[in-house]
Amino acid sequence: MQLNPVCLQKLKYFALDMDGTIYLGQKLLPGAAQFLNYLTESDRKYVFLTNNSSKNKQNYVKKLQSLGINANIDQILTSGEATALYIKKNKPNARIFLLGTPDLEEEFILHGFTLTNSKPDFVVLGFDQTLTYAKLTEACHLIREGVPFIATHPDINCPTDERSGYIPDVGAMLELIYSSTGKRAKIIGKPYQEIIDVLIERLDCKREETAMVGDRLYTDMKMAENANICGILVLSGESTQTDVTNSEIHPHYIFESVRELAAALQQD
The missing domain is CATH 3.40.50.1000 (HAD superfamily/HAD-like)
Structure with missing residues (x-):
């Protein structure tokens, strides 16, 4: 139509x-x-x-190839990579306080960023399935102090095979941080x-x-x-x-x- x-x-x-x-x-x-x-x-x-910013591109290549699709990593763009490229264009070699999985941490390191909570240039929130209260607390401190806040995407729930069919995604975490800090993030993904x-x-x-x-x-x-x-x-x-x-x-x-x-x- x-x-x-x-x-x-x-x-x-x-x-x-x-x-x-x-x-x-x-x-x-x-x-x-x-x-x-x-x-x-x-x-x-x-x-x-x-x-989805919790997985790297190779995970999606493997998934597509398992289904018979001959994809390569150059044909995958995640919101995590897009966020890294967005920051890299604006501030190469930036210092990042990152709330994300090991896959996302690897993505940011490969793009030349330093991951730290000491005087970061940005706080970045991804689909962090390794989120801890300590990381959340530090992120809120930094955001209140005026460190620019960026999120990979706004999805509230992520579809899953687990129990109810959904697990909390970045959007739910964003609302928690907003309730605590009153600050909204710059969002990169769809x-x-x-x-x-x-x-x-x-x-x-x-x-x-x-x-x-x-x-x-x-x-x-x-x-x-x-x-x-x-x-x-x-x-x-x-x-x-x-x-x-x-x-x-x-x-x-x-x-x-x-x-x-x-x-x-x-x-x-």
């Missing part, structure tokens, strides 16, 4: 959500492999985009455009040639609006047609899945 007059054929670069778009849990979605093959065959480029700015710079592409393909209105499609790129919603994951009807967010296109998107790209 086309909602706005944006020509699919002009699109050359695709930011792809993963869970709900390419796979669902541990299963590859029907037509996903053929869609990715068509993008490659038609000289289009794509990058897998995720808000739905904010900074993560797409990083991708556009990496791929050297034009916004009018770039699309976000995903299954969530409030992250994937909202980010497309914020970044002024084409938003392509697939109904293979979280969002339904009813959600679209009731939403103020308007994707450019809606397809049942990436299989139908691939067919439309070939026919357009």
Whole structure:
């Protein structure tokens, strides 16, 4: 379904959500492999985009390869890496007080940052599944003292196979810190455009040639609006047609899945 007059054929670069778009849990979605093959065959480029900052890129490469997708680390962009690149562009070799997993710590060290609680230039909050009260307390002290506060993404819950199906994510931690300090963070990941700015710079592409393909209105499609790129919603994951009807967010296109998107790209 086309909602706005944006020509699919002009699109050359695709930011792809993963869970709900390419796979669902541990299963590859029907037509996903053929869609990715068509993008490659038609000289289009794509990058897998995720808000999860608890894992490094190699984890996602392994997951995709286990599903039969021949991905490499250059085709993965996490909100953690996007945050590191955002800070690096503004202040190379910065001193960072980081609330994050060992994977995220490794990411920041690889980008040349010093991880410390002594006179940091920034406090950075990732999806810290190793969060302790001591780290939280120190972060709040630093934020109250005026150290700039950055978060990798705003998701409140992270889907999981555990009990209720969700565990607290960065957004929940942000609310706790805000309640204590009264300070809001600068956020890099979806739905904010900074993560797409990083991708556009990496791929050297034009916004009018770039699309976000995903299954969530409030992250994937909202980010497309914020970044002024084409938003392509697939109904293979979280969002339904009813959600679209009731939403103020308007994707450019809606397809049942990436299989139908691939067919439309070939026919357009």
